[in-house]
Amino acid sequence: MGGATVLYQDRESQADGAQAEGDALWLTLSELTATTGWELKPEGVCKEETCVPVPAARRAAMIRTQPSGTQLNLTEFARLIDQPVAHDQATSVWYFGPAGWEWRTRLSTRVAPDFALPDLSGRVHSLSDLRGKKILLLFWASW
Amino acid sequence: MVTVACDANGRAAVEPFITAAHQQHPSLLDETLQVAELYDVRNVPSVFWIDETGRMVRAHDPIYAQRRNRETGEVTVNRDYLDAVRDWIAKGDHSTFLMDAKRLDSRLPALDADDVEAAAFFHLGTYLAKRGHPAEALVHFKRAHALRPQNWTYKRQAWNLGDIERDYGTTFQEALKDPASGPFYPSLDLVEPAGDGG
Numbered sequence: 001m002g003g004a005t006v007l008y009q010d011r012e013s014q015a016d017g018a019q020a021e022g023d024a025l026w027l028t029l030s031e032l033t034a035t036t037g038w039e040l041k042p043e044g045v046c047k048e049e050t051c052v053p054v055p056a057a058r059r060a061a062m063i064r065t066q067p068s069g070t071q072l073n074l075t076e077f078a079r080l081i082d083q084p085v086a087h088d089q090a091t092s093v094w095y096f097g098p099a100g101w102e103w104r105t106r107l108s109t110r111v112a113p114d115f116a117l118p119d120l121s122g123r124v125h126s127l128s129d130l131r132g133k134k135i136l137l138l139f140w141a142s143w
Numbered sequence: 144m145v146t147v148a149c150d151a152n153g154r155a156a157v158e159p160f161i162t163a164a165h166q167q168h169p170s171l172l173d174e175t176l177q178v179a180e181l182y183d184v185r186n187v188p189s190v191f192w193i194d195e196t197g198r199m200v201r202a203h204d205p206i207y208a209q210r211r212n213r214e215t216g217e218v219t220v221n222r223d224y225l226d227a228v229r230d231w232i233a234k235g236d237h238s239t240f241l242m243d244a245k246r247l248d249s250r251l252p253a254l255d256a257d258d259v260e261a262a263a264f265f266h267l268g269t270y271l272a273k274r275g276h277p278a279e280a281l282v283h284f285k286r287a288h289a290l291r292p293q294n295w296t297y298k299r300q301a302w303n304l305g306d307i308e309r310d311y312g313t314t315f316q317e318a319l320k321d322p323a324s325g326p327f328y329p330s331l332d333l334v335e336p337a338g339d340g341g
Protein backbone atom coordinates (compact mmCIF):
# COMPACT_ATOMS: atom_id res chain seq x y z
CA MET A 1 0.00 0.00 0.00
CA GLY A 2 1.43 3.39 -0.94
CA GLY A 3 1.46 6.62 1.02
CA ALA A 4 1.12 7.33 4.72
CA THR A 5 0.37 10.13 7.13
CA VAL A 6 3.20 10.28 9.64
CA LEU A 7 2.58 11.87 13.04
CA TYR A 8 5.95 12.32 14.71
CA GLN A 9 4.57 13.46 18.06
CA ASP A 10 3.04 16.81 17.03
CA ARG A 11 4.74 16.97 13.64
CA GLU A 12 2.34 15.89 10.90
CA SER A 13 3.47 15.06 7.37
CA GLN A 14 2.32 13.25 4.29
CA ALA A 15 4.76 10.67 2.88
CA ASP A 16 3.50 9.81 -0.60
CA GLY A 17 6.34 7.41 -1.33
CA ALA A 18 5.88 5.44 1.87
CA GLN A 19 5.21 1.71 1.68
CA ALA A 20 3.28 0.13 4.53
CA GLU A 21 3.83 -3.64 4.76
CA GLY A 22 2.10 -5.08 7.81
CA ASP A 23 3.78 -3.51 10.82
CA ALA A 24 6.59 -2.05 8.75
CA LEU A 25 6.62 1.45 7.31
CA TRP A 26 9.29 1.92 4.65
CA LEU A 27 10.24 5.51 3.81
CA THR A 28 12.51 6.93 1.14
CA LEU A 29 15.48 8.73 2.65
CA SER A 30 14.21 12.15 1.59
CA GLU A 31 10.80 11.47 3.14
CA LEU A 32 12.48 10.11 6.26
CA THR A 33 14.16 13.46 6.80
CA ALA A 34 11.11 15.48 5.77
CA THR A 35 8.76 13.65 8.16
CA THR A 36 11.03 12.96 11.15
CA GLY A 37 14.18 15.08 10.92
CA TRP A 38 16.31 11.89 11.01
CA GLU A 39 18.90 11.37 8.33
CA LEU A 40 20.71 8.20 7.27
CA LYS A 41 24.47 8.77 7.39
CA PRO A 42 27.48 6.40 7.27
CA GLU A 43 27.72 6.57 11.10
CA GLY A 44 24.04 5.77 11.67
CA VAL A 45 20.65 7.47 11.81
CA CYS A 46 21.34 11.06 12.87
CA LYS A 47 19.51 14.18 13.97
CA GLU A 48 21.43 17.25 15.15
CA GLU A 49 23.96 16.05 17.78
CA THR A 50 22.47 12.56 18.10
CA CYS A 51 23.58 9.60 15.97
CA VAL A 52 22.08 6.15 16.50
CA PRO A 53 24.35 3.40 15.11
CA VAL A 54 22.54 0.66 13.19
CA PRO A 55 23.49 -2.73 14.68
CA ALA A 56 24.66 -5.14 11.98
CA ALA A 57 22.10 -7.73 13.09
CA ARG A 58 19.21 -5.31 12.49
CA ARG A 59 20.48 -3.68 9.33
CA ALA A 60 18.52 -5.93 6.96
CA ALA A 61 15.27 -5.28 8.82
CA MET A 62 15.88 -1.53 8.84
CA ILE A 63 17.50 -0.58 5.55
CA ARG A 64 16.85 -1.89 2.04
CA THR A 65 17.61 -0.84 -1.50
CA GLN A 66 14.83 -0.71 -4.05
CA PRO A 67 15.09 0.24 -7.74
CA SER A 68 13.75 3.67 -6.69
CA GLY A 69 16.46 4.12 -4.05
CA THR A 70 17.30 3.29 -0.45
CA GLN A 71 14.50 2.98 2.11
CA LEU A 72 14.43 2.91 5.90
CA ASN A 73 11.88 0.99 7.96
CA LEU A 74 10.71 3.62 10.44
CA THR A 75 8.96 1.17 12.75
CA GLU A 76 12.12 -0.96 13.03
CA PHE A 77 14.07 2.19 13.87
CA ALA A 78 11.38 3.03 16.47
CA ARG A 79 11.95 -0.38 18.07
CA LEU A 80 15.68 0.34 18.20
CA ILE A 81 15.19 3.63 20.04
CA ASP A 82 12.32 2.43 22.26
CA GLN A 83 9.75 4.63 20.63
CA PRO A 84 6.05 3.68 20.91
CA VAL A 85 4.21 3.28 17.58
CA ALA A 86 0.49 3.11 16.86
CA HIS A 87 -0.93 2.83 13.38
CA ASP A 88 -4.30 2.71 11.75
CA GLN A 89 -4.40 0.49 8.70
CA ALA A 90 -7.63 1.77 7.16
CA THR A 91 -6.49 5.39 6.99
CA SER A 92 -2.74 4.68 6.83
CA VAL A 93 -1.96 7.03 9.73
CA TRP A 94 1.15 6.24 11.80
CA TYR A 95 1.90 7.81 15.16
CA PHE A 96 5.40 7.78 16.67
CA GLY A 97 5.91 8.84 20.27
CA PRO A 98 9.04 9.99 22.08
CA ALA A 99 12.29 7.97 22.12
CA GLY A 100 13.13 5.88 25.18
CA TRP A 101 15.95 8.16 26.28
CA GLU A 102 13.38 10.95 26.63
CA TRP A 103 10.42 9.17 28.25
CA ARG A 104 12.41 6.97 30.64
CA THR A 105 13.92 9.93 32.48
CA ARG A 106 11.17 12.46 31.85
CA LEU A 107 9.89 13.27 35.34
CA SER A 108 12.36 11.41 37.54
CA THR A 109 14.66 14.44 37.73
CA ARG A 110 11.77 16.51 39.19
CA VAL A 111 12.71 19.23 36.72
CA ALA A 112 9.65 20.72 35.01
CA PRO A 113 9.88 19.73 31.32
CA ASP A 114 10.14 22.74 29.06
CA PHE A 115 7.53 23.30 26.36
CA ALA A 116 6.30 25.97 23.97
CA LEU A 117 2.60 26.53 23.26
CA PRO A 118 0.55 29.29 21.65
CA ASP A 119 -2.00 31.52 23.35
CA LEU A 120 -5.28 32.56 21.67
CA SER A 121 -3.52 35.26 19.65
CA GLY A 122 -1.01 32.73 18.32
CA ARG A 123 1.89 34.10 20.37
CA VAL A 124 4.12 31.25 21.52
CA HIS A 125 5.18 31.12 25.17
CA SER A 126 7.90 28.84 26.57
CA LEU A 127 8.07 27.74 30.15
CA SER A 128 11.78 28.61 30.09
CA ASP A 129 10.86 32.26 29.34
CA LEU A 130 9.66 32.41 32.96
CA ARG A 131 12.83 30.98 34.52
CA GLY A 132 13.70 33.03 37.62
CA LYS A 133 10.05 33.34 38.65
CA LYS A 134 7.81 31.01 40.59
CA ILE A 135 5.30 29.37 38.24
CA LEU A 136 1.90 27.95 39.08
CA LEU A 137 1.21 25.68 36.11
CA LEU A 138 -2.42 24.65 35.80
CA PHE A 139 -3.79 22.10 33.32
CA TRP A 140 -7.48 22.30 32.54
CA ALA A 141 -9.93 21.31 29.78
CA SER A 142 -13.51 21.88 28.72
CA TRP A 143 -14.35 18.16 28.79
CA MET B 144 0.75 31.64 36.65
CA VAL B 145 0.40 29.75 33.38
CA THR B 146 -2.67 27.80 32.31
CA VAL B 147 -2.64 25.05 29.70
CA ALA B 148 -5.89 23.94 28.09
CA CYS B 149 -5.31 20.31 27.11
CA ASP B 150 -8.31 20.00 24.86
CA ALA B 151 -8.46 18.37 21.43
CA ASN B 152 -11.22 20.76 20.36
CA GLY B 153 -8.80 23.62 20.79
CA ARG B 154 -9.79 27.23 20.51
CA ALA B 155 -13.48 26.60 19.82
CA ALA B 156 -13.87 24.72 23.10
CA VAL B 157 -11.70 26.83 25.39
CA GLU B 158 -11.87 30.42 24.13
CA PRO B 159 -15.18 31.25 25.92
CA PHE B 160 -13.65 30.20 29.27
CA ILE B 161 -10.42 32.11 28.73
CA THR B 162 -12.27 35.25 27.63
CA ALA B 163 -14.70 35.08 30.55
CA ALA B 164 -11.86 34.72 33.05
CA HIS B 165 -10.12 37.96 31.89
CA GLN B 166 -6.81 36.32 32.64
CA GLN B 167 -3.64 38.42 32.78
CA HIS B 168 -1.28 35.43 32.67
CA PRO B 169 -0.40 33.26 29.66
CA SER B 170 -3.40 31.04 28.78
CA LEU B 171 -2.03 28.42 26.44
CA LEU B 172 -3.59 25.87 24.07
CA ASP B 173 -2.37 22.26 24.01
CA GLU B 174 -4.58 20.96 21.23
CA THR B 175 -2.59 17.76 20.61
CA LEU B 176 -2.26 17.06 24.37
CA GLN B 177 1.47 16.57 23.91
CA VAL B 178 2.26 18.82 26.88
CA ALA B 179 -0.35 17.04 28.99
CA GLU B 180 1.53 13.83 28.18
CA LEU B 181 4.84 15.47 29.09
CA TYR B 182 3.50 16.16 32.59
CA ASP B 183 1.59 12.86 32.82
CA VAL B 184 -1.68 14.72 33.36
CA ARG B 185 -4.18 11.94 34.08
CA ASN B 186 -7.11 14.20 34.86
CA VAL B 187 -7.90 17.89 35.12
CA PRO B 188 -7.41 20.09 36.97
CA SER B 189 -3.79 19.29 37.70
CA VAL B 190 -1.58 21.95 39.22
CA PHE B 191 2.21 22.07 39.52
CA TRP B 192 4.35 24.48 41.50
CA ILE B 193 7.65 25.21 39.81
CA ASP B 194 10.36 27.18 41.59
CA GLU B 195 12.70 29.85 40.19
CA THR B 196 15.23 27.24 39.07
CA GLY B 197 12.68 25.18 37.14
CA ARG B 198 12.29 22.44 39.77
CA MET B 199 8.86 21.06 40.62
CA VAL B 200 8.03 21.57 44.29
CA ARG B 201 4.42 20.37 44.18
CA ALA B 202 2.93 18.05 41.56
CA HIS B 203 -0.57 17.05 40.45
CA ASP B 204 -2.74 19.05 42.82
CA PRO B 205 -6.31 18.30 41.65
CA ILE B 206 -7.70 21.74 42.44
CA TYR B 207 -8.77 25.11 41.08
CA ALA B 208 -8.11 28.10 43.35
CA GLN B 209 -11.67 29.11 42.65
CA ARG B 210 -14.48 27.85 40.50
CA ARG B 211 -17.84 29.03 39.31
CA ASN B 212 -20.87 26.76 39.43
CA ARG B 213 -22.13 26.50 35.84
CA GLU B 214 -25.80 26.60 36.84
CA THR B 215 -25.90 29.07 39.72
CA GLY B 216 -22.90 31.22 38.87
CA GLU B 217 -21.81 30.94 42.48
CA VAL B 218 -18.06 31.24 43.00
CA THR B 219 -16.35 28.96 45.51
CA VAL B 220 -12.86 29.93 46.63
CA ASN B 221 -10.51 27.24 47.90
CA ARG B 222 -9.16 29.43 50.68
CA ASP B 223 -6.76 26.84 52.14
CA TYR B 224 -5.15 26.28 48.78
CA LEU B 225 -4.81 30.00 48.06
CA ASP B 226 -3.23 30.45 51.49
CA ALA B 227 -0.76 27.68 50.70
CA VAL B 228 0.17 29.37 47.42
CA ARG B 229 0.64 32.70 49.23
CA ASP B 230 2.82 30.99 51.83
CA TRP B 231 5.05 29.62 49.06
CA ILE B 232 5.26 33.03 47.39
CA ALA B 233 6.31 34.62 50.69
CA LYS B 234 8.64 31.94 52.04
CA GLY B 235 9.91 30.10 48.96
CA ASP B 236 11.95 27.03 49.89
CA HIS B 237 10.97 27.49 53.53
CA SER B 238 7.26 27.08 52.88
CA THR B 239 5.80 24.11 54.74
CA PHE B 240 3.63 23.30 51.75
CA LEU B 241 6.37 22.01 49.47
CA MET B 242 6.52 18.30 48.74
CA ASP B 243 9.76 16.59 49.65
CA ALA B 244 11.65 14.46 47.12
CA LYS B 245 10.04 11.23 48.27
CA ARG B 246 6.54 12.57 47.94
CA LEU B 247 7.26 14.14 44.57
CA ASP B 248 8.64 10.84 43.31
CA SER B 249 5.52 9.02 44.44
CA ARG B 250 3.39 11.49 42.45
CA LEU B 251 5.68 11.34 39.42
CA PRO B 252 6.22 7.61 38.89
CA ALA B 253 8.62 6.51 36.16
CA LEU B 254 6.89 5.57 32.91
CA ASP B 255 7.01 2.10 31.43
CA ALA B 256 6.53 0.78 27.89
CA ASP B 257 2.77 0.33 28.41
CA ASP B 258 2.40 3.95 29.51
CA VAL B 259 3.93 5.31 26.33
CA GLU B 260 2.13 2.77 24.16
CA ALA B 261 -1.19 3.84 25.69
CA ALA B 262 -0.24 7.45 24.97
CA ALA B 263 0.50 6.54 21.33
CA PHE B 264 -2.94 4.93 20.91
CA PHE B 265 -4.57 7.94 22.55
CA HIS B 266 -2.83 10.48 20.30
CA LEU B 267 -3.63 8.42 17.18
CA GLY B 268 -7.27 8.15 18.28
CA THR B 269 -7.48 11.90 18.88
CA TYR B 270 -6.05 12.65 15.45
CA LEU B 271 -8.46 10.25 13.71
CA ALA B 272 -11.50 11.55 15.63
CA LYS B 273 -10.70 15.11 14.63
CA ARG B 274 -10.17 14.13 10.99
CA GLY B 275 -13.61 12.55 10.69
CA HIS B 276 -12.75 8.89 11.33
CA PRO B 277 -14.74 8.16 14.51
CA ALA B 278 -14.95 4.38 14.03
CA GLU B 279 -11.19 4.05 13.59
CA ALA B 280 -10.57 6.46 16.47
CA LEU B 281 -12.70 4.35 18.79
CA VAL B 282 -10.53 1.26 18.27
CA HIS B 283 -7.40 3.13 19.34
CA PHE B 284 -9.07 4.94 22.24
CA LYS B 285 -10.27 1.59 23.60
CA ARG B 286 -6.72 0.21 23.40
CA ALA B 287 -5.43 3.23 25.36
CA HIS B 288 -8.18 2.78 27.97
CA ALA B 289 -7.49 -0.96 28.32
CA LEU B 290 -3.76 -0.38 28.80
CA ARG B 291 -4.13 2.53 31.23
CA PRO B 292 -7.60 2.58 32.81
CA GLN B 293 -6.26 4.91 35.53
CA ASN B 294 -5.80 7.70 33.00
CA TRP B 295 -8.97 9.83 33.08
CA THR B 296 -7.60 12.26 30.52
CA TYR B 297 -7.65 9.48 27.90
CA LYS B 298 -11.22 8.60 28.83
CA ARG B 299 -12.79 12.00 29.29
CA GLN B 300 -11.24 13.39 26.10
CA ALA B 301 -12.35 10.31 24.12
CA TRP B 302 -15.90 10.47 25.52
CA ASN B 303 -16.00 14.15 24.63
CA LEU B 304 -15.01 13.40 21.03
CA GLY B 305 -17.60 10.61 20.79
CA ASP B 306 -20.53 9.45 22.90
CA ILE B 307 -19.89 7.61 26.15
CA GLU B 308 -23.09 5.54 26.10
CA ARG B 309 -23.21 4.70 22.39
CA ASP B 310 -19.47 4.14 21.88
CA TYR B 311 -18.32 2.81 25.25
CA GLY B 312 -21.50 1.24 26.64
CA THR B 313 -21.21 3.00 29.97
CA THR B 314 -22.09 6.24 31.73
CA PHE B 315 -19.92 8.67 33.62
CA GLN B 316 -21.40 7.50 36.94
CA GLU B 317 -20.78 3.84 36.09
CA ALA B 318 -17.27 4.54 34.88
CA LEU B 319 -16.46 6.22 38.19
CA LYS B 320 -17.24 2.93 39.96
CA ASP B 321 -14.98 0.79 37.76
CA PRO B 322 -12.40 -0.66 40.16
CA ALA B 323 -9.76 -0.83 37.41
CA SER B 324 -9.85 2.95 37.09
CA GLY B 325 -8.75 3.73 40.62
CA PRO B 326 -9.47 7.15 42.10
CA PHE B 327 -10.77 9.97 39.90
CA TYR B 328 -8.27 12.37 41.46
CA PRO B 329 -5.03 11.92 43.37
CA SER B 330 -5.14 13.05 47.00
CA LEU B 331 -4.77 16.71 47.84
CA ASP B 332 -2.63 16.80 50.94
CA LEU B 333 -1.46 20.32 51.54
CA VAL B 334 1.03 19.10 54.09
CA GLU B 335 2.62 15.69 54.56
CA PRO B 336 -0.08 13.21 55.61
CA ALA B 337 0.41 11.88 59.15
CA GLY B 338 2.01 8.46 59.39
CA ASP B 339 3.53 8.65 55.91
CA GLY B 340 6.94 8.19 57.45
CA GLY B 341 8.41 11.16 55.60
